[in-house]
Amino acid sequence: MGAILVIMFVVFVAIGVPISFALGVVSFTGIFAMPAIPNTVVFSKMFNGMNSFTLLAVPLFILAANLMNEGEITEKLIDCCNALVGRFRGGLAYSNVLVSMIFAGISGSSQADTAGVGKIFIPSMEKQGYDKGTSVGVTAASSTLGSIIPPSITMVVYSGIANVGTGALFMTGLVPGILLGLAMMLVVKMYSKKKNFPKCEPVKVKEILKLVFQSLPALLTPIILIGGIVSGLFTPTESAAFACVYALLVGVFFYKTIKIKNLPRILIETMKLSSLSLFALATANALGELLSYYQLNVLVQGFFANMPGGKLVFLLVVVAFFMFVGTFMDAVPAMILFVPIILPAATSLGISPIILGLIIVVTLALGLVTPPYGLCLLIASSISGITIEDAFKGTMPYFLSSLAVLLLMILMPDLWLAIPKAIFPGLF
Numbered sequence: 001m002g003a004i005l006v007i008m009f010v011v012f013v014a015i016g017v018p019i020s021f022a023l024g025v026v027s028f029t030g031i032f033a034m035p036a037i038p039n040t041v042v043f044s045k046m047f048n049g050m051n052s053f054t055l056l057a058v059p060l061f062i063l064a065a066n067l068m069n070e071g072e073i074t075e076k077l078i079d080c081c082n083a084l085v086g087r088f089r090g091g092l093a094y095s096n097v098l099v100s101m102i103f104a105g106i107s108g109s110s111q112a113d114t115a116g117v118g119k120i121f122i123p124s125m126e127k128q129g130y131d132k133g134t135s136v137g138v139t140a141a142s143s144t145l146g147s148i149i150p151p152s153i154t155m156v157v158y159s160g161i162a163n164v165g166t167g168a169l170f171m172t173g174l175v176p177g178i179l180l181g182l183a184m185m186l187v188v189k190m191y192s193k194k195k196n197f198p199k200c201e202p203v204k205v206k207e208i209l210k211l212v213f214q215s216l217p218a219l220l221t222p223i224i225l226i227g228g229i230v231s232g233l234f235t236p237t238e239s240a241a242f243a244c245v246y247a248l249l250v251g252v253f254f255y256k257t258i259k260i261k262n263l264p265r266i267l268i269e270t271m272k273l274s275s276l277s278l279f280a281l282a283t284a285n286a287l288g289e290l291l292s293y294y295q296l297n298v299l300v301q302g303f304f305a306n307m308p309g310g311k312l313v314f315l316l317v318v319v320a321f322f323m324f325v326g327t328f329m330d331a332v333p334a335m336i337l338f339v340p341i342i343l344p345a346a347t348s349l350g351i352s353p354i355i356l357g358l359i360i361v362v363t364l365a366l367g368l369v370t371p372p373y374g375l376c377l378l379i380a381s382s383i384s385g386i387t388i389e390d391a392f393k394g395t396m397p398y399f400l401s402s403l404a405v406l407l408l409m410i411l412m413p414d415l416w417l418a419i420p421k422a423i424f425p426g427l428f
Contacts, residue, residue, distance in 0.1 A: 005030050005290075013328050019373070020280035023333060027286035034293065042286045049285025049336070050278065053237055054160040058332075059274035060240030061153050064247050065112035066266050066273075068103075071251025071258045073218045074116050077102055080215040083208045086200035090192035092128055093138045094185055096121045100142035101149060101181040105222025106243065109153050110146035110368050111273070114139065114379040122383045129198045132386045133394025134191070140369045140380040140391065141398030142184055147331065147365040149177035151225050151243075154331045154364065156236045157281075158357045161339045165354075166236045167229045168420040172358050174226075176409055176416060180362075183401040191397065217250045230423055277332050284333035288340065296341055304345035311349050315410045318342060318356070319363050326367015330375065334364055354420065355413045362406050369395050 005026050012022035028042050068074055077099050085094040096117070103113050118139045125135040147154045150170030159166040191197065203211075212219075224246070225239045234242060251258030304314060325334045339360065346356045368376040371388045381391035409416060 019329050019333065020276070020283050023280065023287050024283035027283060027290050030290040031286075031293075037293070041289060045286045045289045046282040049288075050282050052160055053235075054156055054166075055278070055281070057151075057156045057237040057240040058153050058277055059270060060237065060244055061109055061151065062112060062273050063267070063270040064106065064240060064243035065103075065109055065116060066270050067244060067247035067251055067258065068106055068218070069112075069116040070262060070266055071247060071255055073247065073250060073255065073257075074099075074103065075120065076211075076215045076255070077218050078117070078120055080208075080211040080219075082200065083203040083211045087202040088192075089199045090188045090197035091199045092121070092125050092130065093134065093188040093192075093197060096125070096138045097142040097181050097184045097188065100139075100145050101178065102219065102222065104146040104149035104177065105151070105226065106218065106247075110143045110365060110376050111379065113146040114143040114376040117143065118380050118383050122380065126384065128200075131195070131394075132384050133390055134195065134197075135394075136377075136380045136384045136386060136391045137394030137396070137398055138184070138188065139383075140374075140376045141395050141402065142181065143376045143380070144365040144368050144402070145177055145181055147368070148173050148180060148362055150174060150222075151229065151236060151239060152361065153277075154335070154361050155357065157332050158335055158339065158361060159236075161335055162343055162353045162357060164357060165420075165424060167232075168424045169354055169357050170226060170229060170236075171420040171423055172354050172416050173361065175419065176358065176362065176405065179408075180402050180405050183405050184398045187397045187401045217246075217254055221246060277330065280330055280333040281336055284336035288337055291337070291341070300341045300345060304349070311351055311413070312410065314346065314349055314351065315356075315359060315413070318346075319359060319406065319410065322360055322363040323367065323370070326364045326373075327370050328373045329367075330373075331361070331364035331367070334367075335360065351413070352417065355409075355417065358416060359406070359409055359413075362402075362409065366399060366402055366406070369399055 008029065009022055009026045012025065013019065031037050031042055032039055078095065081095040081098045082091065085091050085098060088094060099117055100113055103117060121139055122135045126132060150173055152173065155169050155173060156166055159169050221243065225243055228234045229236055229239050248258065307313060322334065343353060343356065347353065368374050371377060371392055377388060377391050377395060381388055
């Protein structure tokens with residue numbers, strides 16, 4: 001029966017059935033084939049899997065990002081970053097990465113970053129003379145930072161699954177997230193002369209200071225959110241709620257760009273985007289229940305227990321596995337399904353659940369720019385109007401730079417725990 005379910009899932013994915021529906025149908029079919037188990041288990045697991053205060057952060061962070069975009073706060077950030085780095089060759093590409101690093105600290109969502117930042121940057125870069133592949137590649141690749149630099153929706157979900165401190169996981173991802181952004185900027189520098197990237201006119205210091213002041217509410221948001229979580233002032237879910245209120249107040253009263261009459265539309269858009277992730281998460285919970293009946297976790301633990309090479313080989317296999325999974329599945333259902341299976345094996349090898357979470361989150365973030373499913377790649381290519389194949393070619397140099405940083409994380413896993421150990425000594 002297990003082989004039939006695997007074939008069903010592969011066929012559904014191959015013919016383009018949405019991943020959430022494929023997971024749901026396979027779950028229902030598998031449990032239906034077990035007479036001793038009532039079919040209602042599927043629906044109870046779906047609902048119980050959603051009964052989590054932590055998961056409330058998912059729609060709230062998406063709402064915060066939508067409010068930022070509606071309030072033209074994203075545009076203020078872009079103007080500020082362009083003024084700071086636009087004078088260099090490849091200035092718009094540098095600015096693209098820098099804005100994504102800052103926006104990541106506000107929205108916690110890579111998809112929101114691609115949609116909000118991409119609709120401005122991609123046409124602007126093409127108009128200034130960048131080729132379509134570069135415009136899409138830089139935008140899609142830098143958007144993956146939204147899943148890594150805190151606060152991060154995927155890290156919130158992982159912390160709930162693995163029962164680890166969200167604040168500690170956030171602090172573990174901070175330095176690697178910045179390194180990933182710097183690695184992408186290094187690629188921009190390497191290609192700037194080779195492809196003769198354009199540069200903008202220098203902006204006067206007085207104008208830069210003015211733009212920084214206008215962007216200050218947005219620039220302060222990541223500091224407030226991360227500081228509040230680390231200090232224990234509020235939980236990740238409460239920080240997401242605070243981000244929504246903060247973005248609304250800034251948009252309505254400071255920039256005066258959000259109109260009350262537009263709020264119903266913003267809320268409807270948020271519900272549409274949230275439902276995609278949350279329904280996939282619900283069906284993944286149902287499939288996870290089915291996998292537990294087949295005792296897949298026991299098989300995986302036995303497999304890794306007999307594998308030579310220790311921690312290094314284990315982490316390399318985990319990266320290869322989640323890289324493959326990320327090509328056809330979103331991060332949230334992938335973690336719901338496979339983290340409970342892999343985590344015990346990692347713990348038995350002495351690997352910190354926080355380090356495992358960092359590596360899984362980064363790997364699945366890279367899956368957002370790998371075809372055929374790569375959601376950030378799909379969004380960015382649709383904005384530019386190019387094929388997925390051309391978009392992936394443009395993304396490849398930045399993808400490889402991220403892969404190099406990921407390899408560094410695997411080779412020196414304990415290095416990234418220095419900051420969380422200093423802030424949360426009681427957890428280690």
